Amino acid sequence: MDNLQGSKELYQRLALSENGFVFDPVSGQSFTVNETGIELLRLLQKSADIQQVQKALTDIYEAQPNELERDINDFTSSLSELMS
Amino acid sequence: MSNNKLTVAITGMNAKPDNPGPGLAVSRCLTESDNFSGRVIGLSYDALDPGLYLKDYCDVGYLLPYPSSGDDAFLERLTEIHEKEHIDVFIPCLDAELPSIIRLNSVINEMGIKTFLPTAEQFRLRNKDKLVELSKLAGIDCPRIEAISNTQFFYECQDDNWTFPLVVKGLFYDAKIVYNPEEAIIAFKSIAAEWGFPVLVQEFVKGGEYNLTAVGDGEGNMIGAVMMKKMAVTDKGKAWAGVTVLDNKLYEASHQLIKALNWRGPLEVEVLKDTKGNYNLLEINPRFPAWIYLSHGVNRNLPMALIKLAMNETPPDYEDLKPGILFIRYAQEVIVPMSKFENLVVNGIND
Secondary structure, eight states: OOOOTTOHHHHHHOEEOTTSEEEOTTTOOEEEOOHHHHHHHHHHHHOOOHHHHHHHHHHHSOOOHHHHHHHHHHHHHHHHHHHO | OGGGGOEEEEEOOOOOTTSOOSHHHHHHHHHTOTTOOSEEEEEESOTTOGGGGOTTTOSEEEEOOOGGGOHHHHHHHHHHHHHHHOOSEEEOOOGGGHHHHHHTHHHHHHTTOBOOOOOHHHHHHTSGGGHHHHHHHHTSBOOOEEEESSTHHHHHGGGGTOOSSEEEEOSSSOEEEESSHHHHHHHHHHHHHHHOSOEEEEEOOOEEEEEEEEEEESSSOEEEEEEEEEEEEOTTSOEEEEEEOOOHHHHHHHHHHHHHHTOEEEEEEEEEEETTSOEEEEEEESSOOTTTHHHHHTTOOHHHHHHHHHTTOOOOOOOOOOSSOEEEOOOOOOOOOHHHHHHHHHHSEEO
């Protein structure tokens, strides 16, 4: 599989339930995320542009931009590893 | 549907939890299908195979002589059973019996028993020692593999850039992961004793295992593909739980293989997706897998499709495969009166 980190295709294929259960129909992997994770995944499903996602999260959470950017990168990197 | 009153004979009715035969699952697919109300004749090599005693899935059970007894003994026994049961379709489910059954296929067909099997050439081409060539056809990678006949290999292999752990495999069944020459030799002897020579040695690749099962129509078409990721495995690496997936690369690779071989009959393609996302061809099994009941669970009842093809009918068009449907295997006991067991041991039948 190609490296899908930052790929809109990867995020959009994920089945995401209200309670944070996530299933990838391609890799068969499933996992749970917390409320912040749900929020982030929903944003990534709309746009894989990290800058846009970061801006949207800044409006929701009180966090420094560089801190948010690092957290988003960590999250998408873990996700990509899990989905490959 | 014309096949609702057929008598179908199925082998592989063993169901050891760590490595069950596919026969019982094939029978469950048939007997739980709304389109089947025929009879199932279970055929086994061991009187302790539980499928022979499960009346919901096996109307009558018979013992067969082991394949090592020779073609004549097998044909004689099949003829006896056929005279009593009037078998319409025969679905063999075990790797070890397939070479002789494929060899005898035309005789079996002349007896009036229909089959839908690969040819001897197709069967040979998917052998485990042909995996490198097959992986090229499929457009995916293949772990390095070598057929060996003595244990000296394990002391010298590191000079030839092999590194432990390795996978030691039988030509038909069984695979053990070994971490040093001593473990490898124990595995080699155990596998050789059970499955004969050569023994295969394969590079160990870490990753997740994905399997596809389907039926090839003999004209290059792949019918009713069901793909699953193994979620839990037994000590022998057999699926204990799995989930359906939609994996285009596995689908395309399998389709290419079926097309290139003009595969006729059921098959299972096993691939391993390594941690970098590369696909590695592990095996092509020339039969339904033990997890075939999942095909019924996703409305792609492949044993029913096979019967259609054997009867020279067209299998149905299926809806899209649903991802996210799990199977979780479990073990349970069947209670058997001694008289039933005795009848199988002495007369070779449980009716």
